[in-house]
């Protein structure tokens with residue numbers, strides 16, 4: 001069970017009458033079907049008519065009847081990666097109980113700091129540790145500019161560079177893939193998520209997750225992976241593969257943005273006005289930081305863009321920080 005990520009956090013949630021129940025970790029979520037990993041390997045979880053599969057995330061722990069595998073209850077999550085998709089009322093669950101988020105991009109045209117920032121905000125908000133994984137190092141003339149730009153995105157951010165197709169990739173990622181650890185892979189289509197999964201889980205031949213070629217002209221992938229799935233790794237942990245996300249819109253990530261733009265968030269309490277926009281107000285500590293050289297103007301610009309988007313997308317009811325702007329000033333989208 002420990003190899004599947006079971007920990008004291010989940011153990012503490014078990015009632016005295018629940019210790020004999022089956023503990024299963026959700027591995028795939030389909031429209032009308034759930035599968036899970038348990039001590040006996042992969043199994044189907046039976047759902048009562050009152051439960052919807054969309055209530056579950058890959059990585060969730062559930063309790064089920066040991067005989068019938070009928071679902072009984074889901075345990076509380078310690079981290080949930082979720083995103084709002086355009087037009088949808090409820091957020092889409094990306095993965096649950098994830099310790100580390102591998103944000104995968106390649107040392108080519110896929111590399112896009114603005115997109116990486118969005119994934120970082122998502123990971124920070126879920127309190128999942130982000131790691132930037134730069135693939136296709138073998139195809140780049142030099143990887144240094146990619147590494148430097150990635151490191152500058154967030155204070156203390158881990159950045160690794162590798163060739164996803166080689167066994168050494170598993171060694172580079174080993175610090176986050178130890179026994180009981182769960183990692184999830186996110187990134188655009190074609191960056192090598194499935195290739196990394198196959199390397200980490202040592203999957204070959206029929207077991208291997210299908211990988212696809214990329215289009216030569218723009219380094220874009222072909223969306224080979226179409227569903228999320230959880231797999232056990234060589235090192236005794238779990239890895240969750242996710243399909244490439246085309247556009248990641250931000251909502252409900254105010255705390256995640258504060259971690260991403262720590263140098264701005266730290267100064268903001270010293271501004272004269274509590275609702276300072278750090279644009280033109282007198283007594284603005286962030287503008288003072290720009291004058292002093294401790295805040296870079298382009299970082300403030302990007303913070304503003306993402307903070308505005310977050311405000312626009314965050315409903316009034318979900319917390320005091322997502323909606324400082326008065327209703328009338330909200331932009332039409």
Ligand SMILES: Nc1nc2c(ncn2[C@@H]2O[C@H](COP(=O)(O)OP(=O)(O)OP(=O)(O)O)[C@@H](O)[C@H]2O)c(=O)[nH]1
Pocket residue numbers: 135136137138139162163164165187188189190191192193194195196210211212213214221222223224225226242243244
């Ligand atoms: N040379 C080299 N090729 C790589 C590397 N990583 C991935 N590839 C190749 O890039 C292509 C796309 O890789 P995938 O693993 O399918 O990408 P993905 O991110 O899973 O894509 P989706 O499933 O569409 O989301 C495949 O042909 C891989 O063999 C790398 O580090 N070096």
Ligand SMILES: [Zn+2]
Pocket residue numbers: 268271272276277278279281283284285286287
């Ligand atoms: Zn200010």
